[in-house]
Amino acid sequence: MSQRDDDPAPGTSGESVPERPGGLGGLLVDLGVERNARRGVVVGVVLAAFVYAVRFLELLGPAPQDAAGPVLFLALAFVLAVGTALLTTVALTLVSAYRRAKEL
Structure with missing residues (x-):
């Protein structure tokens, strides 16, 4: 006795089980992670540009010899931008969560 492809699996009633709506993708959309990431990148880049400008343009006085x-300071500004973007994204996502x- 062979089982056909359209037969239900043994031990089931034959009804198809609907997939769970959303999943991880739905959670990310509900929490607005993409929006928060964009905002985080903007905050990080603005902060890093400001700090780099203060150093490069010597707005607080001349740099030590x-x-x-x-x-090197441009590389440090990049690290500051990425770190700030990540922290801002996490903070905004936690607020959204x-x-x-x-609401629940």
């Missing part, structure tokens, strides 16, 4: 060159939990 033994200070590293502008290329808290608000969403209060």
Whole structure:
């Protein structure tokens, strides 16, 4: 006795089980992670540009003679931008999750 392809699996009633709506993708959309990431990148880039401008344009006075060159500070500004973007994204997503939990 062979089982046909359209037969239900053994032990089931033959009804198809609907897939769960959303999943991880639905959660990310509900929490607005993409929107929060865009905002985080903007905050990070603006902060890094400001800090780099303060250093490069010497807005707070001349840099010490033994200070590293502008290329190193540009790399540090990139690290600052990425780190700030990540922290901002996480913070905004946690706020979104808290608000969403209060709705439930």
